[in-house]
Amino acid sequence: MESFSEIKKIQKNLTDKKYSCTELTQQYLDAIAQKNGSLNAYTCVTAETALAAAKKTDEKIAAGGMLAPIEGVPMTLKANISTKGIDTDCCSKILQGYRPVYDAAVWELLQKQGAVLLGKCNMDEFAMGSSCETSCYGGAKNPHDLSKVAGGSSGGAASAVAGELAAYGIGSDTGGSIRQPASFCGIVGLKPTYGAVSRYGLIAYASSFDQIGPLTTSVEDAALLFDILSQKDARDSTSVGAQHLAVPALQQSLKGRKIGIAAEYFTGLREEVQAALDKAGKVCEKLGAQLVPMSIPEIQYALPVYYILACAEASSNLSRYDGIRYGMKAEHYTGVNDMIERTRSAGFGSEVKHRILLGTYVLSAGYYDAYYKKAQLLRRKIRRAFVAAFEQCDVLLAPTVPMTAFPLGFTGKDAVETYQTDICTVPVNIAGLPAVSVPCGTDASGMPVGMQLIGNTGREDLVLNAAYQYEMATRAES
C-alpha cells in the first residue's frame, strides 16, 4: 500500500543518498529565509542546532547505521515547549529572551531519536487565542491564502508544516489549539488523551486541559509521533503514557465499526463545512463503518465550563510571572508589589489580561461556588456523557471548526462570539479524550475543511485507524 508519510519519504531519500541530511536541512533553512517573511510561522530559527543534528545523521548514514523512526527529519516546536538554551517565550513580551535551563520531556524524547529542530514557532500569547494573532509578534498566516489566519493557538506550527517549512510540528492543545489550526491549514493534528504525553517542560496555560501532540501532513506521521511521544514520565504526575499504540492499528478495516454522529456538533455549521462532512461520512460508510445518529446534550455547556475553568487555572498558573526569577522586569518601581504590578501590566497582552481577570473573578470569594465549583461539577457530567456515548460507538465524527479559516483581524461582534468558534474542539479537552483533525475537502474558495474524529480515553488507536483509512480512501497521490 502506498504511504503518504513525509517522515518515511525523507528517511528513504536519506538512506538512498538522494540528498544528505545537511543538504535537506539547508534547503528547509533557505525556504524559511525565503517564505517566513510572509508566513510569520517561525519566531526563532535554530540553524546551528539543526545543522549540528543533521551532521550527526549524515555521519550515522555514512557509517551504515540504521536510522531511528524520526531521525534526521527537520521539524519545529511551538514556542511554549521548553528547549534548553533556546528561546521559549510563549510569544509573550513578559518572557522575551527567556531561555530554559532544561528540556521538555517531549524534546528530550525527540532529541534522543535524532530530530532536527529548525526553530520555534509562532503561537497565540500563552496559547490563549484561536487565530495566533494574540502573539506579540503578530499572527502566522495561512499558506493557502495569506489574507487568512493560520488558526491558533499553534498557528505557527500549522503554517510551517502546511507551508513546507518543516516536515512536522509539535504543538499543544488546551481547547483546540492543535486541531483548529490543523483544520484551517489543511493538515493533520492530533490531541492525545489527557496524560498520554508528558507535560513536563510545557509552559502551563490550563494544566488540567493542556496536552502536547503532533501536527503532520499525514495520519501515518501523527501515529508514528504519538507512539514515540506517549511515554509515562515520573516528572508529570498526570502522565500515564499510551494505552494502545497507534501504528500497529492503522491497517485495520473499518468494517463493522460504529461511528457516532452527535447532533450537537452539527448546529450552526457553514454550509460548505456541513457538505464536506456529509461526504466524509459517506466515505466511512463505504469503508464498512456504520453511522450511528445520537445526541450528547451536555455539549451545550462545554464553552462556559471551559472558559471558567481554563481561565481559573490560567490566573493561578500565570501568577508566577512576577519579574523576579525570569522574564521581563519593570525598571522603575517603588516596592515589591509595585514592581510586580508594573511588570505584569507591561508584559502581558490584552487577551491574557482578560483571561487572568476572568479567572481571578470566578475564583474570588462569593463567586467561587457559583462559577468555579459549578463548572467543575458540570465538567464531570460532560465527561460521563461522553463515556456513555462510547458505549454506542467506537469513535465520534464531528467538524473540527464550524467554519474555514477566517480573514486576518477577524473577531466576533463581541468576546463571546469569538470564543464560540471553539465550540467543536473544547468538549474533548473537558473530557480528556483523544481527537484528530483530518483534512476533508475545501470550501468554494479552496480553503481546507477539517473532520474531527474523537475517541474514548486511551483509544488513539481507533481514532487514528479511522482517520488513516479515510485518508487512504480519499487522498490522491501527490
Place this chain on the structure above:
Amino acid sequence: MVTHEDIQKIAKLAKLEVEDNELEGLTKDMNEIIAFADTIASVPVEDDGYADPNGLENVLREDTVQPGLTQEEVLANAKDTDGSSFVVKQHA
C-alpha cells in the same frame, strides 16, 4: 453585574494595573462573559465531591534525594541577582 470597582478590585488581586481608558471595555467584556458563564447556573448537577475529572489518581513516590538545577541555572534567567540570590529592591 460587574462594575468598574469590581474590575479594579479583581485587578488588584491579580496584580495587574488597569488604565482608566481600558476600564470601560474590560467591564463590558467581563459582563458579557459572565452572562455567558451564568448560562450554566440553572443546570442540575450532583455534588459528588472533587474526584479528578480525567479519572486520574494520586501518584506517590519515595522522597529520595535527586540532582536538581544548580544555583547558576536557577539564577540564569533573572534580571537582578547578586550571584547567589534574586534581588528585588524594597524601595527605589
